[in-house]
Each structure stands twice: as structure tokens, then as C-alpha cells.
Amino acid sequence: MTMLNLLIAALSQGMLYAPMALGVFVTFRILKTPDLTVDGSFVFGMTVCAAVTIAGYPIAALLCGALADALAGLCTALLQTKARIEPILSGILVSTGLYTVNYAVLGGQSNLYLQREVINAQGAAVNESCPTVYRMFGKLVKPMGGLMKDANLQTLLLTLAIVAVLTALLAVFFFTRPGMAIRATGDNEEMVRSSSINADRMRTCGVMLANALVAFSGALLCHQQRYADMNCGNGMLVMGLASVIIGQVLGGRRGVVAGLLSAVGGSLLYRIVLQLAYRLDMPSYFVKLLSTLIVILALTLPRLRGAIAKRAKKEGARA
Amino acid sequence: MSSSPLSIQSLTHRFEAGTVNEKLALDRLSLELPAGQFVTVLGSNGSGKTTLFNTILGKLIPDEGRILLDGEDITRQKDYKRALNIGCLYQNPLRGTAPDMTIEENLALAYTRKASRSFFAVNRRDNRYFRELLAGLDMGLENRMKTKMGLLSGGQRQAASLLMATIAQPKLLLLDEHTAALDPGAAEKVMHLTETIARRDHITTLMVTHDMDYALRVGSRTIMLDSGRIVMDLSGEERARMTSGALAELFYAKGKR
Numbered sequence: 424m425t426m427l428n429l430l431i432a433a434l435s436q437g438m439l440y441a442p443m444a445l446g447v448f449v450t451f452r453i454l455k456t457p458d459l460t461v462d463g464s465f466v467f468g469m470t471v472c473a474a475v476t477i478a479g480y481p482i483a484a485l486l487c488g489a490l491a492d493a494l495a496g497l498c499t500a501l502l503q504t505k506a507r508i509e510p511i512l513s514g515i516l517v518s519t520g521l522y523t524v525n526y527a528v529l530g531g532q533s534n535l536y537l538q539r540e541v542i543n544a545q546g547a548a549v550n551e552s553c554p555t556v557y558r559m560f561g562k563l564v565k566p567m568g569g570l571m572k573d574a575n576l577q578t579l580l581l582t583l584a585i586v587a588v589l590t591a592l593l594a595v596f597f598f599t600r601p602g603m604a605i606r607a608t609g610d611n612e613e614m615v616r617s618s619s620i621n622a623d624r625m626r627t628c629g630v631m632l633a634n635a636l637v638a639f640s641g642a643l644l645c646h647q648q649r650y651a652d653m654n655c656g657n658g659m660l661v662m663g664l665a666s667v668i669i670g671q672v673l674g675g676r677r678g679v680v681a682g683l684l685s686a687v688g689g690s691l692l693y694r695i696v697l698q699l700a701y702r703l704d705m706p707s708y709f710v711k712l713l714s715t716l717i718v719i720l721a722l723t724l725p726r727l728r729g730a731i732a733k734r735a736k737k738e739g740a741r742a
Numbered sequence: 743m744s745s746s747p748l749s750i751q752s753l754t755h756r757f758e759a760g761t762v763n764e765k766l767a768l769d770r771l772s773l774e775l776p777a778g779q780f781v782t783v784l785g786s787n788g789s790g791k792t793t794l795f796n797t798i799l800g801k802l803i804p805d806e807g808r809i810l811l812d813g814e815d816i817t818r819q820k821d822y823k824r825a826l827n828i829g830c831l832y833q834n835p836l837r838g839t840a841p842d843m844t845i846e847e848n849l850a851l852a853y854t855r856k857a858s859r860s861f862f863a864v865n866r867r868d869n870r871y872f873r874e875l876l877a878g879l880d881m882g883l884e885n886r887m888k889t890k891m892g893l894l895s896g897g898q899r900q901a902a903s904l905l906m907a908t909i910a911q912p913k914l915l916l917l918d919e920h921t922a923a924l925d926p927g928a929a930e931k932v933m934h935l936t937e938t939i940a941r942r943d944h945i946t947t948l949m950v951t952h953d954m955d956y957a958l959r960v961g962s963r964t965i966m967l968d969s970g971r972i973v974m975d976l977s978g979e980e981r982a983r984m985t986s987g988a989l990a991e992l993f994y995a996k997g998k999r
């Protein structure tokens with residue numbers, strides 16, 4: 424593989440996971456409440472999408488995945504706001520419960536390929552792969568030839584278009600009245616209540632939105648890899664966090680629009696880093712530890728920098 | 743029935759009822775406020791002032807008694823619902839504003855209660871109104887509307903909070919030591935603004951203060967709380983003759999009992 428191919432592969436992965444990074448951004452940075460539903464909702468989006476795709480509705484499948492997860496988000500939010508369970512625990516509870524739901528959606532197995540049985544001309548039962556949005560897009564652009572024949576590039580282009588629209592919609596949404604109220608709820612919930620706005624409802628909307636975004640990533644990945652798997656969600660939260668934090672290091676903390684863009688950028692950069700690490704012969708099971716280290720490093724860096732500055736000042740005074 | 747904006751009838755509240763730590767914070771407290779009246783509230787630490795405010799704001803449901811706002815019983819109404827007609831301000835300037843949002847966004851959020859429908863929360867028509875309000879503060883904030891609230895000083899933030907609390911012309915304004923954390927200059931300024939706005943919009947106001955001078959100078963009536971009851975209610979002639987020294991003596995005498 425050439426360097427360009429590697430880059431395209433990394434970018435297309437980064438784009439696939441970008442909606443998830445956006446979802447994590449909404450809970451961590453906008454609502455300022457970590458939502459641990461992520462691991463479960465990523466898979467939920469994937470399983471629902473797989474089921475609907477096999478039923479023959481590929482485009483609806485993506486939306487169904489997202490919508491189903493908005494409901495999972497609703498459960499988490501209700502546990503937080505009505506049952507008054509700690510946000511962290513609420514997420515863990517729903518995520519754990521989703522495990523069973525996901526198994527059920529996959530028909531009691533741990534993975535499902537996007538294919539269905541059909542009877543061919545000879546009267547024999549054979550597996551036919553189901554159409555996905557990437558297949559459909561591929562058929563559309565393949566005749567253009569050249570680079571367009573590259574599957575990774577096709578994936579990248581379609582996902583880029585989807586993510587661009589999604590990011591633009593989010594950017595607009597966060598400046599509408601409900602969108603701004605959601606931001607304010609994360610910033611100062613008491614003030615939102617004093618302004619006669621139902622802060623619990625705003626929080627609920629935010630959590631539902633975040634989970635729908637995470638699930639949308641799961642659904643896209645399902646179409647791209649052509650199967651759904653129960654294990655795909657493991658460590659998703661930490662990966663999402665790593666993307667958001669990397670983005671923040673690059674883009675700073677300037678505003679919502681900058682925040683959304685840096686979350687997407689962070690997701691891309693994160694995948695490039697992983698690609699490079701693989702090139703250096705890092706075994707693939709190392710990914711999770713690497714993500715964890717990135718997050719820990721990024722979270723401790725500001726404090727570390729402060730401590731170093733302080734020491735430097737002390738040395739300077741002594742000199 | 744009474745048509746006064748705020749009518750508090752025999753309000754009682756106990757903290758940790760049934761334990762050794764039981765504390766009677768409000769003791770059959772009754773209070774009627776005529777429309778537009780500005781009342782200052784005195785009382786030693788722990789006399790129940792904040793508890794009274796919290797029951798009016800709905801952060802606390804009283805054990806007994808009723809609270810009527812403009813004739814409507816709001817004793818058990820949800821806090822955010824009654825906030826439609828009640829503005830409040832606390833000692834801590836950080837409580838009333840969202841630090842990561844701009845000044846104009848903060849005002850727009852507070853204005854949601856009365857603003858006409860619009861797609862974007864911040865729009866040109868409302869902004870003209872916000873700019874006017876900010877210019878009235880005389881702090882130059884009208885030129886910094888895109889600045890994050892968190893970058894303002896305590897005094898500036900409290901002044902902005904005051905605008906936010908009154909931006910939707912509430913029926914009732916509750917101020918809990920809202921100038922106590924400010925330097926004397928800023929405190930004086932915010933106090934002056936408070937009076938101006940309350941008079942201009944004819945807002946019925948309750949203001950807690952520990953400053954005897956403010957208690958007598960501001961508003962037209964002064965009440966004193968002790969152990970959850972009103973132990974002094976001054977207005978008219980009697981209040982006009984009162985000096986802050988005499989009031990301080992009364993304060994210690996009532997507190998000692």
C-alpha cells in the first residue's frame with residue numbers, strides 16, 4: 424500500500440467514527456456530564472441498522488439505528504433526571520441492559536452479516552449480500568473510473584459528505600433557542616431553571632441527541648464493514664474521548680462551531696495516529712491501551728504544564 | 743381574596759424533622775406585599791431568610807402554609823414554572839450567569855420567557871433591546887456583547903445577572919444579599935440599579951441585606967426575621983425616624999432573646 428492509500432484508509436475510518444466523536448462532544452463538552460451509554464449505544468445503532476438493512480431498507484436502516492438509540496438515550500436521561508441516579512451509573516445501567524437487547528436484535532447470536540438467503544434460478548438457496556449505502560454509492564461513482572474505483576476513497580467521500588451535513592446541522596441547531604438552552608443547561612443548570620426553562624427536558628434532549636449521533640456511527644460502520652458485531656462497542660467511549668480531546672488540543676476551546684469541527688478533526692487525526700502506529704508494527708490489540716494513554720496524557724497535561732511552569736519560576740528566582 | 747402580588751400565609755418548614763437535628767426554619771410566617779412595594783429583610787445568620795426565599799422559588803416545598811402569587815396558589819408548583827414571574831439574585835455572582843456563553847446569549851436565554859418566536863436565539867431585534875439595557879449599566883458592556891460571561895468581573899457579572907433577572911418584567915424580585923460579595927463601589931452601583939429597575943418596572947421586591955444603612959435607605963418597608971418569624975415590621979413615619987444605629991441595637995436585642 425502506498426502512503427496515499429494508507430492516508431485514505433485512515434481518513435475514511437476517522438470519518439466513520441466522527442459522528443461518535445460529535446456525540447461524545449455533546450455530552451462531555453456541552454452537557455458537561457459524561458455519558459457512559461456510549462459503548463452500548465454504538466452497538467445498538469449497529470445491530471438495528473443491520474436488521475433493517477437485511478429487511479431491505481438500507482437508507483432507512485441508518486436512520487432507524489439513530490432513532491432507536493435516541494430512545495436508549497431517553498432511558499439514560501430519565502434515570503438521571505427522574506430517578507435521580509448518578510449520570511455515570513445511569514449510563515452504565517442502560518449500556519448493560521442494551522447488551523441483551525443487542526443480542527436479541529441480532530437474533531440471539533453475537534454477529535450478523537448483511538446477507539439474506541434467496542432461491543436462485545437452479546432452485547438452490549444461496550446467500551445474497553444486501554445493498555448498503557456504500558454499495559449504492561460505489562455503483563454510482565465507479566463508472567467515473569480512475570481513483571473512484573478505490574473502495575476506501577468511495578467510503579471516505581460518502582462519509583465526508585454525510586459528516587459535513589451532520590456537522591452543519593448541529594452547528595445551526597446549537598444557535599436555535601432549544602439548542603442554546605441545551606448549551607446553557609450544561610453551563611449553569613440553575614440559571615436555566617431560573618429562566619423558566621425545563622432544564623431536565625433540555626438535558627434529556629441533549630442525551631438523546633448524543634446517543635443518536637453515536638449510534639449513527641455504529642450504523643455507518645455496519646454498512647462499511649458489512650456486518651454487525653457485539654464486540655464493536657468495546658472501548659468506544661475512550662476512543663471518542665480521545666478524539667474529542669485531541670481535537671481540543673488542536674482547536675482550543677473557542678466556541679461550539681470550533682468545538683464541533685475539532686471533534687471531527689480529532690477523530691481523523693486519531694485514526695492517522697493509529698495507522699502510523701500499525702505501520703510501526705504495533706499489534707492491533709494495543710489500540711485500547713494507546714487510546715487510554717492518550718486520554719490520560721491529555722487530561723493531565725494542563726496540570727503538568729502548570730507544575731513545570733511553577734518549578735521553572737522557582738529555579739529562575741533562585742538563579 | 744387578596745390581590746397582592748405576594749401573599750404568604752402561615753408558612754412553616756422544619757429541616758430534618760423527627761431527628762435530634764430537627765430545626766424549625768420557618769415558624770408560621772405570614773407576609774403580605776402590596777404591588778410594587780420594595781421591602782428590605784434583616785435577620786441574623788440562620789434566621790430563615792434564605793429558607794423563606796427557597797420556598798417562594800420552589801426549591802423547597804414547605805411543610806405547611808400557602809404561597810400566593812397574584813392570587814394563584816404556587817406552593818407546590820414546579821420551580822421552573824413559577825420562574826416565569828419571579829426573578830432572583832444571590833450573593834454569588836457566578837450563580838446567575840452561564841460562564842461559557844456570551845453576554846448576549848445569556849440575556850437571550852433569560853429573555854426566552856417573554857421573547858417572541860424566532861429561529862435563532864440571538865437575533866437583531868432582541869439585540870437592540872439588550873444593547874439598550876446594557877448601555878443603561880454604564881459599564882461599557884454594550885460593546886462587549888460577544889464576550890464570554892466568565893471573563894467579566896464579579897461586579898459586572900452581578901449587574902448582568904440583575905438585568906437577566908428583570909429582563910422579562912417579573913411580578914416578584916427576590917434578592918439574597920446580592921451586593922455582599924462586591925466592593926463598596928460596585929455594591930453601590932448595583933444597589934442603585936436595583937432601585938431604578940424596580941421603580942421603573944414597578945416590581946414587587948424582597949431584598950435581604952446585612953447592611954443597616956441599605957436596609958433603611960432602600961425601599962419603603964423593612965422587616966426583621968428571627969427563628970423563622972417576623973419580629974419587626976417597619977414602614978412609614980416609624981421607619982423614616984429610625985436610624986441605622988438604633989436599628990442595629992434593635993437587631994441585637996431581638997437576636998439575643
Ligand SMILES: Nc1ncnc2c1ncn2[C@@H]1O[C@H](COP(=O)(O)OP(=O)(O)OP(=O)(O)O)[C@@H](O)[C@H]1O
Pocket residue numbers: 757758765766767785786787788789790791792793794
Ligand atoms: N438543607 C438544610 N438542612 C438542614 N438545616 C438547614 C438546611 N438549610 C438551612 N438549614 C437551617 O435552617 C436555618 C435557617 O437557615 P437559612 O439559610 O434560611 O438562614 P439565613 O437567614 O439565610 O442565614 P444567613 O444570613 O446566614 O444567610 C438555619 O438554622 C440552618 O442551619
Ligand SMILES: [Mg+2]
Pocket residue numbers: 791792793918
Ligand atoms: Mg441566607
